[in-house]
Amino acid sequence: xxxNIMLSIYVATYNHEKYIGQALDSILKQKTKYSYxxxxxxxxxxxxxxxxxxxxxxxxxxxxxxxxxxxxxxxKHPNNAGDLKRRCVGKYIIALEGDDYWLDENKIERQIEFxxxxxxxxxxxxxxxxxxxxxxxxDKGYPECKDNEYTIKHFVSEIMPGQLTTMMCRNYIxxxxxxxxxxxxxLRPGDRLVYFAMTLNGKIYCMQEKMSAYxxxxxxxxxxTANYKYDFKKAxxxxxxxxxxxxxxxxxxxxxxxxxxxxxxxxxxxxxxQCSLKQSRGYLKKISHKGRAFRLxxxxxxxxxxxxxxxxx
Numbered sequence: 001x002x003x004n005i006m007l008s009i010y011v012a013t014y015n016h017e018k019y020i021g022q023a024l025d026s027i028l029k030q031k032t033k034y035s036y037x038x039x040x041x042x043x044x045x046x047x048x049x050x051x052x053x054x055x056x057x058x059x060x061x062x063x064x065x066x067x068x069x070x071x072x073x074x075x076k077h078p079n080n081a082g083d084l085k086r087r088c089v090g091k092y093i094i095a096l097e098g099d100d101y102w103l104d105e106n107k108i109e110r111q112i113e114f115x116x117x118x119x120x121x122x123x124x125x126x127x128x129x130x131x132x133x134x135x136x137x138x139d140k141g142y143p144e145c146k147d148n149e150y151t152i153k154h155f156v157s158e159i160m161p162g163q164l165t166t167m168m169c170r171n172y173i174x175x176x177x178x179x180x181x182x183x184x185x186x187l188r189p190g191d192r193l194v195y196f197a198m199t200l201n202g203k204i205y206c207m208q209e210k211m212s213a214y215x216x217x218x219x220x221x222x223x224x225t226a227n228y229k230y231d232f233k234k235a236x237x238x239x240x241x242x243x244x245x246x247x248x249x250x251x252x253x254x255x256x257x258x259x260x261x262x263x264x265x266x267x268x269x270x271x272x273x274q275c276s277l278k279q280s281r282g283y284l285k286k287i288s289h290k291g292r293a294f295r296l297x298x299x300x301x302x303x304x305x306x307x308x309x310x311x312x313x
Contacts, residue, residue, distance in 0.1 A: 004035060005035050005036065005037050005089055005090040005091070006034040006036060006090055006091050006092065006112060007034060007035075007036035007037075007090045007091070007092045007093070007094065007108060007112060007168070008036070008039065008089060008090035008092070008093045008094075008171065009027060009036055009037065009038045009039070009093075009094055009095075009096055009108075010038075010039045010040075010041070010081065010084035010085055010087075010088055010093065010094075010095055010096075011023060011024070011027075011038065011040045011041070011095070011096050011097070011098055012041050012043065012079075012080045012081035012084060012095070012097060012098060013040065013041065013042055013043065013045070013049055013053075013097075013098025013099075014042075014043040014044075014045050014049070014072075014074075014080070014098065015045045015046060015047050016045070016049050016098035016099045017045070017047040017048040017049045017051075017052055018133075019098060019099040019100075019101075019215065020049055020052050020053065020098045020099075021052055021056070022101045022135070023096055023097070023098055023099070023100060023101045024038075024040075024056055024064070025101070026096070026101040026102040026103070027096065027102070028060065028063070029102075029105045030102070030105055030106075030107065030108050030109070031105050031106055031109060032106075032108050032109035032112070033109070034108070034109065034112050036090065036108065037065065037088075037089070037090060038063065038064045038065065039064075039065045039067065039084045039087055039088065040053060040064050040065065040066050040067065040084075041067045041069065041073075041080040041081065041083060041084045042066065042067065042068050042069060043069050043072055043073055043074065043080040044069050044070075044071060044072040049098070050068060053066055053068075065087075067083070067084070067087075075186070076186075077184060077185075077186045078184070079186070081095065081190075082183075082184075085173055088171060088173060088174070089174070090171060091170070091171060092111075092112060092115060092168050092169065092170060093168070093169060093170075093171050093173070094108070094111070094165075094167065094168040094169070095164050095165060095167075096165050097164065097165055099215045099217070100163075100165045100212060100213060100214055100215055101135075101212065101213050102211065102212045103129065103210065103211055103212055103213055104209075104211035104212075107126075107211045107212065108168070110207075110211075111124050111126075111168040111207075112168070114205060114207075115168065115170065118205065120202070120203060121202065121203045121204065121205050122169055122170050122172075122178075122198050122201065122202030122203065122204065123161065123167055123168060123169035123170070123198055123202070123204045123205070124167070124168055124169075124204070124205045124207065125144075125145070125150070125160075125161035125162030125166045125167040125168075125204060125205070125206050125207070126162050126166045126206065126207035126208070126209055126210070126211045126212070127142075127144050127162060127166070127206075127207070127208060127209060127210045127211070128142050128144065128162060128163045128165065128166050128210055128211075128212045128213060128214045129210045129212070129213045129214070130142055130213075130214050130216050131213045131214070131215055131216070132215070132216065132217065133215070135213065135215070138216065140216060142160070142162075142163050142214055143158055143159050143160055144159065144160055144161070144162045144163065144166075144206070145159050145160065145161050145162065145206040146206075146208065146310070147206060148205065148206055148208070149203060149204065149205060149206065150195075150199060150203075150204040150205075150206055151199060152196075152199050152200065152253050152254075153311045153312075153313050154199075154311065155192075155195055155196055155199055155257070156257050156260060156261060156300070156312060156313050157304075157310065157311050157312040157313065159310070159311075160191075160192070160195060161195060161204045162206065163212070163214045164191045165212045165214065166211065166212050167204075169194075169198065172194075172198075177201075178197060178198070178201045178202075179197070179245070179248070179249050180197065181245070181248075182197075182244070182245045183197075185241065187234075187237065187238045187241055188234075188238070193238075193241070193242075196242055196245075196254070197245065200246070200249075200253060200254045230268070230272065231274075232265070232268070232269035232272065232274035232275050233274070235265045235268075235269075236262070236265055236266070236269070236283065239258065239261045239262040239265050240262060240286060242254065242258035242261060242262075243255060243258040243259060243262060243286070243287075245258075246258050255288070255289075256289070256292065256296070257296075257313070259287045259288065259289055259292070259293040260293050260296040260297060260300065260313070262283075262286065262287060262293070263284075263287060263293045263294065263297050264297060264300070266280055266283050266284065267297070269283075296313060299313060300312045300313050
């Protein structure tokens with residue numbers, strides 16, 4: 001790890017010709033006394049994204065490390081963002097997706113200061129503003145944590161610490177403080193695997209301020225949320241990875257809530273007819289504590305669907 005670089009900012013971009021300039025400008029506007037590097041991965045866009053990046057290279061020499069991919073890395077291991085993360089040498093890392101941007105010019109300064117002053121926290125996130133393709137705020141909330149500290153119960157309740165762009169964390173790729181083996185399986189959404197592991201290995205603080213903008217474009221956009229379609233088999237593999245990771249690292253809460261999530265997905269699979277009742281019996285064998293999982297599921301269902309609680313467990 002390079003002790004001279006406090007923060008690594010990695011920007012994965014694909015077909016963001018209209019937005020990448022705004023993203024990079026929001027980095028350039030940051031006011032901080034700390035040193036940082038910016039790594040940009042351009043994933044063979046079919047629009048003019050690469051042309052825009054060449055112009056930024058010319059206009060701001062030495063400010064960005066550009067990686068122009070020779071072939072698209074989507075679906076590969078590592079993918080574009082994964083490769084950038086492996087190259088980050090800073091003490092802390094943060095992502096900025098190519099179609100999002102930061103609002104507060106003191107954002108990275110404040111987050112670094114928090115992590116420097118609170119060594120027991122592994123990450124710090126904040127709220128975000130949801131905008132449309134024209135950067136105008138829309139009446140759509142992000143499922144972000146509204147408490148000061150993010151916990152496994154938020155995770156189970158489908159609440160995130162914040163949108164990916166909001167969360168700064170210790171460089172878990174370089175410092176070997178946390179098992180990250182299941183990050184490298186290409187499972188999506190990958191950011192939620194990180195949240196799961198971090199929640200079980202440390203603490204995440206949530207600042208209750210909007211310091212970045214998340215672009216939600218339902219048609220033609222590249223955000224995972226906008227393009228998500230439920231797939232039982234993929235979700236089964238993803239949830240099983242939580243259980244396996246927790247057992248490997250002897251994380252009791254991870255096993256407990258991982259099995260709940262696995263059961264919840266199994267029930268969803270049956271209800272959407274992507275999994276038959278006969279098949280479900282085989283999947284149930286992968287849950288070691290079936291009684292506890294069913295009990296937690298009943299509690300989850302009541303709190304979520306009847307009591308409409310924020311936390312479902």
